[in-house]
Amino acid sequence: MTANAEPRVALVTGATGGLGRAIARQLAAAGCRVVVHCGHDMARTDSVIASCVAAGSEAVAVTGDLVDDAACQRIATEAAAAWGRIDVLVNNAAIARFIAHADLEALDSATFRHIMDVNLMGPFQMTRAAAPWLRAHAAGSVVNISSTAALAGTGSSIAYAASKAALNNLTLTLARALAPAVRVNAVVPGFIANDWLLRGVGAERFAALTAAQTAATPLQHVATPDDVAEVVVWVALSARHLTGELVRVDGGHHLGPGSVVVPNERRAD
Numbered sequence: 375m376t377a378n379a380e381p382r383v384a385l386v387t388g389a390t391g392g393l394g395r396a397i398a399r400q401l402a403a404a405g406c407r408v409v410v411h412c413g414h415d416m417a418r419t420d421s422v423i424a425s426c427v428a429a430g431s432e433a434v435a436v437t438g439d440l441v442d443d444a445a446c447q448r449i450a451t452e453a454a455a456a457w458g459r460i461d462v463l464v465n466n467a468a469i470a471r472f473i474a475h476a477d478l479e480a481l482d483s484a485t486f487r488h489i490m491d492v493n494l495m496g497p498f499q500m501t502r503a504a505a506p507w508l509r510a511h512a513a514g515s516v517v518n519i520s521s522t523a524a525l526a527g528t529g530s531s532i533a534y535a536a537s538k539a540a541l542n543n544l545t546l547t548l549a550r551a552l553a554p555a556v557r558v559n560a561v562v563p564g565f566i567a568n569d570w571l572l573r574g575v576g577a578e579r580f581a582a583l584t585a586a587q588t589a590a591t592p593l594q595h596v597a598t599p600d601d602v603a604e605v606v607v608w609v610a611l612s613a614r615h616l617t618g619e620l621v622r623v624d625g626g627h628h629l630g631p632g633s634v635v636v637p638n639e640r641r642a643d
Contacts, residue, residue, distance in 0.1 A: 382461035383408075383453070384409065385408075385450070395425065397599075397607070398426055400607045401607055402426035402429040403430060408432070410426070446502075449503065462514070462515045462611070463508060464606060470489070481531060485533065490533065497518050498544060501516055505556070514555060518544070520563075521563060521564075530574070557616060558617055559621060561623060562624075564628070565587040566597045567580075571583075592629055597623060601623065
């Protein structure tokens, strides 16, 4: 972006959670004006907006239920009205329920449908709603936040893994549908050490999971929200020849345990 160029505007859904907050802050630091989609916790919303301002940019908040198509249309309209444009859409909002995969009876149909509605229909409806503005400058960018649960069939529940797998396919189809004016990609994080997971599984289980994931990852550390947000910002703003890609961010965990080398290991002579 040149010195005289109008700053890009980025709309981030689910921006008050750990990853969403990191994405919003880093987009602001990269020079974007940020539209923060939030729930009803205004203290958290104000905190995210303050972090964007501290990063050197401007931010406003919008709210709405992403399962409701009319609400998605309103969110996009309000986002565009803030500064007259939408250049980047980050579909980050998602929900999960911790349900053992083997316990099929525990995953009732209503829960399954709700997870699919939020994690799949939400991104589709937001992309459709924002598309006129994303196309306007022939350089729009959509980044869907997926999960390696989609690739491995793991994660908090069968419904969550299925919703993210469907989101990956949606990324490919939208990349074709919106080209050449809009790039559509997915960032696919692995294990993230964040407050959401800590609350979901408890401190003891969280510590055990973090240790196990670290040991099984070639880079020997697990991702933080900022690690993933860095990749999101690159895909959103800089990767001009990238579309229809699923960009995995898992520290090499997908390579398998055989890829892990013990640090400072010495061969006996």
